[in-house]
Amino acid sequence: MNHQTCLIASLALAAAPALGARGEVHIVTSTPTLADIARQVGGGHVSVESVMKGPENFHNIIAKPSHMMRLRKADLFIHLGLDAEPWVPLIIRGSRQGHLYYGEPGNVDASRGIALKEVPARGELTRAEGDIHVFGNPHYHLDPLNGVIIARTIADALIAADSPHRDDYEKNFQDFAGRIDALTTRLTERMRAYQGTPIAVYHRSWPYFVDRFGLRQVAEVQPKPGIEPGPRHLSDCIETMERAGARVVITETFNNIRNAEYVAERVGGRAVVLAHEVGAVPEATSYEALVEYNVDALIEAFQAIGATAAPDGSTP
Numbered sequence: 201m202n203h204q205t206c207l208i209a210s211l212a213l214a215a216a217p218a219l220g221a222r223g224e225v226h227i228v229t230s231t232p233t234l235a236d237i238a239r240q241v242g243g244g245h246v247s248v249e250s251v252m253k254g255p256e257n258f259h260n261i262i263a264k265p266s267h268m269m270r271l272r273k274a275d276l277f278i279h280l281g282l283d284a285e286p287w288v289p290l291i292i293r294g295s296r297q298g299h300l301y302y303g304e305p306g307n308v309d310a311s312r313g314i315a316l317k318e319v320p321a322r323g324e325l326t327r328a329e330g331d332i333h334v335f336g337n338p339h340y341h342l343d344p345l346n347g348v349i350i351a352r353t354i355a356d357a358l359i360a361a362d363s364p365h366r367d368d369y370e371k372n373f374q375d376f377a378g379r380i381d382a383l384t385t386r387l388t389e390r391m392r393a394y395q396g397t398p399i400a401v402y403h404r405s406w407p408y409f410v411d412r413f414g415l416r417q418v419a420e421v422q423p424k425p426g427i428e429p430g431p432r433h434l435s436d437c438i439e440t441m442e443r444a445g446a447r448v449v450i451t452e453t454f455n456n457i458r459n460a461e462y463v464a465e466r467v468g469g470r471a472v473v474l475a476h477e478v479g480a481v482p483e484a485t486s487y488e489a490l491v492e493y494n495v496d497a498l499i500e501a502f503q504a505i506g507a508t509a510a511p512d513g514s515t516p
């Protein structure tokens with residue numbers, strides 16, 4: 201390293217932010233679910249705020265100067281990565297905080313280490329029709345065991361930013377992982393009666409959840425992620441559900457509930473609004489509460505339509 205490179209390197213280090221006045225790591229997250237996991241792993245050593253509110257759709261947030269101002273105070277910015285949040289690169293650039301740029305330690309991509317589902321084959325990648333999910337399905341946080349992987353990524357980022365508190369971050373992570381493992385085991389047991397039950401979804405937000413709890417997704421109300429259905433697609437969706445014996449439609453707070461209810465009524469079933477984020481519904485007050493609410497609401501819907509799994513794992 202020559203003298204000039206050395207000088208530039210030390211200037212870059214000098215530009216890295218010191219921790220906040222009270223020695224806390226200030227974390228900004230894109231979504232409230234990431235904020236809740238960061239709070240649980242960070243404990244008393246962090247302050248956390250989310251750009252997005254629970255009921256909003258992370259695909260459709262409009263980047264605002266106020267979001268960029270929030271990032272200016274952040275030691276770490278945690279986001280979902282992939283193409284989940286098209287507004288995130290804009291607010292990172294707009295914040296002008298070099299330590300939050302992609303590839304820098306302050307930029308934490310929560311998709312690291314996740315086994316992605318629905319990754320398009322080479323040659324299928326196109327945004328020609330407004331496609332989203334082009335790097336694989338970005339709704340991975342809805343499988344609780346992926347929540348543990350996210351927590352590990354956050355713990356590693358916190359240890360790198362604030363190594364004196366390494367032991368606390370490790371303990372918080374282990375406690376979180378233990379709680380989630382126990383919760384997943386308990387909920388899997390509750391869902392055992394509905395193994396293989398066919399369901400439809402409004403948006404493709406649920407493949408990680410569906411696989412974790414042994415369900416079978418057979419139809420989607422949106423013809424492609426982010427594209428609203430026309431009458432022809434609604435008819436096709438109803439026909440597919442009837443053929444597969446699916447009578448529950450999973451939707452989110454921000455979707456067109458009339459479309460979901462129309463499809464559900466036509467198959468003699470029901471639409472159920474699940475929590476796609478912490479805070480999406482009042483009951484989803486934490487990550488654990490979100491997962492439990494989703495299983496509870498789905499079981500309630502299955503019971504209302506009288507669905508039970510056949511001994512071979514498929515519903516009659």
Ligand SMILES: [Zn+2]
Pocket residue numbers: 259332333338339403404405425
């Ligand atoms: Zn999506």
